Amino acid sequence: MLEGQFRNPSGCAISGVIDRSGRRMSGECMIRSISTMHDRSNGLGGGFAGYGIYPEYKDYYAFHLFYDGAASKKETEDFIGSHFDVAFQSAISTRKTAGVTDAPVIFRYFVLPDSRKLETRKLDEEEYVVRAVNKINTEIKGAYVFSCGKNMGIFKGVGFPEDIGRFYRLDEYEGYAWTCHGRYPTNTPGWWGGAHPFGLLDYSVVHNGEISSYDANRRWIEMYGYKCNLQTDTEVITYIVDFLLRKKKLTLGEVAKVIAASFWTTIDSKPEEDREQEILLRKMFPSLLINGPFSIIFGYTGGLMALNDRLKLRSMVVAERGERAYIASEECAIRAIEPELDYVRAPRGGEPVIFELNGGVK
Amino acid sequence: MKIEANNLDYRALNEIVRSSQDREVEITGCLGQRYLGAGLSGKHIYIEGTPGNALAAYLDGCEIEVHGNAQDAVGDTMNAGRVCIFGNAGDAVGYAMRGGKIFIRGDAGYRVGIHMKAYKEHRPVIVVGGVVGSFLGEYQAGGVIVVLDLNRDPMGIVGNFCGTGMHGGEMYLRCEEVSHPLPAQVKAERVERLEDEEILHIIKEYAAAFSLPVKEILSSPFLKLTPNTDNPYKQLYTNN
Numbered sequence: 307m308l309e310g311q312f313r314n315p316s317g318c319a320i321s322g323v324i325d326r327s328g329r330r331m332s333g334e335c336m337i338r339s340i341s342t343m344h345d346r347s348n349g350l351g352g353g354f355a356g357y358g359i360y361p362e363y364k365d366y367y368a369f370h371l372f373y374d375g376a377a378s379k380k381e382t383e384d385f386i387g388s389h390f391d392v393a394f395q396s397a398i399s400t401r402k403t404a405g406v407t408d409a410p411v412i413f414r415y416f417v418l419p420d421s422r423k424l425e426t427r428k429l430d431e432e433e434y435v436v437r438a439v440n441k442i443n444t445e446i447k448g449a450y451v452f453s454c455g456k457n458m459g460i461f462k463g464v465g466f467p468e469d470i471g472r473f474y475r476l477d478e479y480e481g482y483a484w485t486c487h488g489r490y491p492t493n494t495p496g497w498w499g500g501a502h503p504f505g506l507l508d509y510s511v512v513h514n515g516e517i518s519s520y521d522a523n524r525r526w527i528e529m530y531g532y533k534c535n536l537q538t539d540t541e542v543i544t545y546i547v548d549f550l551l552r553k554k555k556l557t558l559g560e561v562a563k564v565i566a567a568s569f570w571t572t573i574d575s576k577p578e579e580d581r582e583q584e585i586l587l588r589k590m591f592p593s594l595l596i597n598g599p600f601s602i603i604f605g606y607t608g609g610l611m612a613l614n615d616r617l618k619l620r621s622m623v624v625a626e627r628g629e630r631a632y633i634a635s636e637e638c639a640i641r642a643i644e645p646e647l648d649y650v651r652a653p654r655g656g657e658p659v660i661f662e663l664n665g666g667v668k
Numbered sequence: 669m670k671i672e673a674n675n676l677d678y679r680a681l682n683e684i685v686r687s688s689q690d691r692e693v694e695i696t697g698c699l700g701q702r703y704l705g706a707g708l709s710g711k712h713i714y715i716e717g718t719p720g721n722a723l724a725a726y727l728d729g730c731e732i733e734v735h736g737n738a739q740d741a742v743g744d745t746m747n748a749g750r751v752c753i754f755g756n757a758g759d760a761v762g763y764a765m766r767g768g769k770i771f772i773r774g775d776a777g778y779r780v781g782i783h784m785k786a787y788k789e790h791r792p793v794i795v796v797g798g799v800v801g802s803f804l805g806e807y808q809a810g811g812v813i814v815v816l817d818l819n820r821d822p823m824g825i826v827g828n829f830c831g832t833g834m835h836g837g838e839m840y841l842r843c844e845e846v847s848h849p850l851p852a853q854v855k856a857e858r859v860e861r862l863e864d865e866e867i868l869h870i871i872k873e874y875a876a877a878f879s880l881p882v883k884e885i886l887s888s889p890f891l892k893l894t895p896n897t898d899n900p901y902k903q904l905y906t907n908n
Contacts, residue, residue, distance in 0.1 A: 342699055342700045343700065345678070345702065569828075571849075572828055572848075575848065575849065617778075617802075618759065618777075618778045618801065618802070621721075621739070621740050621758060621759055621777075623758075636700055636720070636721070636739050636740075637700075637718050637737055637739055637758075638699045638700025638718045638720060638739070639700070641699060641700075641717070641718050642699060642700075650737065650756075651756075652756075652758060652759070652777050652801070654801060654802070654823075654827065655778070655801075655802065
């Protein structure tokens with residue numbers, strides 16, 4: 307039976323780690339962490355995001371692409387060649403792994419926008435990249451850019467997350483922060499592009515939940531040029547965060563108050579300054595309130611943010627040990643890689659928890 | 669019987685526990701295995717580590733001790749027995765619990781004791797030593813919930829929406845007042861000195877389980893929450 311023809315009870319697992327001193331860890335730790343939550347996934351999607359993994363090309367946008375064949379690859383490479391300077395390109399090396407089948411062709415390109423084109427388009431560099439990625443994903447059939455940030459990369463596919471991690475040889479990559487996701491898709495088909503994390507530039511989102519406000523959020527964000535064509539709620543969360551952070555220049559704390567806004571009755575009982583700020587944010591972005599159960603880890607250059615929906619309908623804990631900070635759906639996923647913790651706690655619904663590199667975001 | 673749980677799958681671990689002839693079962697290195705003790709009776713299970721979700725679900729008379737933190741859904745629909753957690757517990761502790769006792773030394777998460785119910789001699793009990801999240805005792809229909817806030821946590825003893833839809837049972841919060849407003853279906857009454865025999869007995873048993881000074885616990889006033897019969901739950905959503 308195909309996915310979508312039967313009901314899946316919702317699950318999903320997320321995990322993340324950051325070393326705030328900037329020391330890099332191999333992706334192996336995330337594989338071990340997520341594998342303790344094996345039963346939260348059903349083998350229809352797994353993925354990872356690593357930050358600081360491409361120091362030798364840190365100033366280039368690292369494009370990761372899925373192709374369904376030679377034709378889409380040729381068409382995409384023509385497009386990339388005419389819009390970007392490509393410093394290096396190669397297939398992403400993978401390992402034959404039991405449990406991972408039907409893999410597409412997977413390529414990586416380190417690129418910078420073509421300087422003349424950038425000049426004539428009068429766009430800032432990031433917007434140029436976003437539009438190019440959008441164009442490939444919507445107009446070139448069989449090609450899909452699933453990662454496009456600097457000095458970071460997303461690795462994902464259909465399978466259990468621990469198998470996907472081994473498939474991509476993540477033990478051979480080192481990053482100062484990692485996130486990962488085990489999928490238990492409920493409403494949409496499990497396919498390679500639909501696995502988490504979702505990324506845009508250096509932003510990545512892993513998400514456990516089911517957003518009931520999806521269509522309201524989608525309609526609103528599409529007015530600003532985003533195209534939600536994957537039917538998944540994680541895609542819309544990624545665009546909302548990108549819109550609020552990159553375009554509206556909100557802080558992460560303010561973003562949390564928009565997407566996981568308190569109830570009006572709760573706002574009423576807050577001190578005046580908080581009350582005014584929360585009322586303002588709710589009034590400015592009423593359609594970006596994300597309703598329904600979710601727990602997310604938002605990754606960006608230099609940091610991770612954990613956030614639960616305002617009713618806390620999904621589990622999530624955070625912990626620290628020295629310079630390392632951890633976020634996971636279940637405590638066992640943290641204990642698996644760090645048995646001794648300084649503390650572990652469950653943040654309240656709507657309470658953002660932010661861990662950043664010492665000295666802030668570089 | 670001693671079981672080193674390290675890399676055992678939850679099915680394998682539960683099968684070993686269930687099929688053991690011993691009354692005493694000791695599990696060490698527990699790491700996320702779900703459903704431990706589910707539906708079991710007649711055993712004393714000692715757990716070191718982090719047991720997975722739905723620990724003691726449908727428990728029917730075991731004594732379970734956890735040296736570490738428990739995750740979500742401890743004692744879901746539990747029927748009888750006693751669970752002592754020496755660390756914290758996650759969300760939805762004692763969901764729809766029907767009997768037995770859950771004692772937590774530290775904090776518990778959201779939705780503690782929701783849909784808890786009592787029937788004849790079955791009267792479920794949850795005692796939390798620290799603080800709890802929102803929706804404590806939501807739709808509580810019976811039984812007793814006690815929250816002690818032993819460390820006077822600045823987070824506050826309970827979160828939002830405590831006792832929403834409560835229509836039976838009682839809650840005892842060891843505090844003068846709660847920081848978040850209580851719903852209209854809940855009546856709060858300040859108890860200067862606890863005298864109710866049943867509650868005193870519960871707190872003494874709790875203190876003994878964790879070697880805590882019972883006198884000190886009882887020296888503070890409590891807030892007793894019960895359903896407000898003047899403003900009953902049936903009118904929360906519809907007038908019927």
